[in-house]
Amino acid sequence: MVVVSTSSVAAESNQQLTHPVCFVGSGPGAADLLTLRAAERLRQADVLIWTDSLVCPQITELVPDHCETIRTSTLTLEEVIPLLIDRQRKGAHVVRLHDGDTALYSAINEQICALSDAEIPVEVVPGVSAYQATAAALSSELTIPGVVQTIVLGRAGGRTGVPASEELDHLAALGASLCLYLSARHVEEVQTTLLRHYPDDTPVAIAHRVSWPDEWITVVPLREMARVSQDRQLIRTTLYLVSPALRGGEQRSRLYSPDHDHLFRPRR
Numbered sequence: 458m459v460v461v462s463t464s465s466v467a468a469e470s471n472q473q474l475t476h477p478v479c480f481v482g483s484g485p486g487a488a489d490l491l492t493l494r495a496a497e498r499l500r501q502a503d504v505l506i507w508t509d510s511l512v513c514p515q516i517t518e519l520v521p522d523h524c525e526t527i528r529t530s531t532l533t534l535e536e537v538i539p540l541l542i543d544r545q546r547k548g549a550h551v552v553r554l555h556d557g558d559t560a561l562y563s564a565i566n567e568q569i570c571a572l573s574d575a576e577i578p579v580e581v582v583p584g585v586s587a588y589q590a591t592a593a594a595l596s597s598e599l600t601i602p603g604v605v606q607t608i609v610l611g612r613a614g615g616r617t618g619v620p621a622s623e624e625l626d627h628l629a630a631l632g633a634s635l636c637l638y639l640s641a642r643h644v645e646e647v648q649t650t651l652l653r654h655y656p657d658d659t660p661v662a663i664a665h666r667v668s669w670p671d672e673w674i675t676v677v678p679l680r681e682m683a684r685v686s687q688d689r690q691l692i693r694t695t696l697y698l699v700s701p702a703l704r705g706g707e708q709r710s711r712l713y714s715p716d717h718d719h720l721f722r723p724r725r
């Protein structure tokens with residue numbers, strides 16, 4: 458199977474006035490966290506097929522009045538694909554909207570493969586992911602020199618499962634800044650696993666619906682992660698940031714150190 462690029466298909470068909478199906482990352486929720494490109498694609502959309510279980514509804518208000526909008530929370534892949542193909546072949550600007558960034562747990566791969574088999578070109582517009590929005594909401598950097606220099610984006614196994622080498626025990630063993638998606642349902646098990654690798658007072662940000670109007674974020678010691686999540690009955694749209702970087706501190710980077718010369722700031 459070959460993935461067809463936008464430019465090659467446009468050139469070959471010499472414009473029957475069809476447009477690529479555009480996969481857009483909506484960002485975490487707030488419309489002003491969309492990229493400019495994403496907002497432009499939404500304003501041009503004739504058809505919006507959106508993940509209503511995860512995308513903040515405010516984002517969909519950007520589409521023009523004539524735009525057909527289709528929710529996908531009750532549909533299967535087998536139902537979504539014919540919609541994408543049919544509307545694209547009719548010449549519509551089709552936007553397929555997913556939450557956060559398109560590269561993370563977005564299920565765009567299976568859709569792009571099916572469109573490729575149908576020789577339909579695609580465009581992908583990335584978005585701000587939940588971990589970035591959470592770190593920003595906390596005014597935090599997750600890579601503090603001398604403390605932690607790696608960010609792991611992962612999830613607890615759950616129903617979908619993860620490859621054995623990516624089980625939480627392995628991810629946690631790094632002791633890095635760990636961003637856990639899709640894991641609130643398994644928080645008790647997650648906490649038990651994390652406590653095997655991080656000190657029990659490691660800060661954990663619990664972020665629910667970051668940048669939505671009802672955003673709720675708190676930072677607790679790891680030993681409190683499960684209790685606080687359960688008290689709040691968090692199951693969906695919750696991200697965990699487990700990181701020694703959330704302790705703050707004043708470690709500074711070498712980049713701006715007076716004794717560190719480099720190409721743009723040679724030795725004075």
Ligand SMILES: C[S@@+](CC[C@H](N)C(=O)[O-])C[C@H]1O[C@@H](n2cnc3c(N)ncnc32)[C@H](O)[C@@H]1O
Nearest residue numbers: 485557558562586587638639666667694695696
């Ligand atoms: C199917 S995944 C998609 C992730 C998305 N592509 C991203 O880059 O953020 C859905 C999970 O992302 C996280 N998530 C997405 N948006 C969020 C938000 N606004 N606040 C907190 N967590 C969010 C939650 O862990 C949620 O269960």
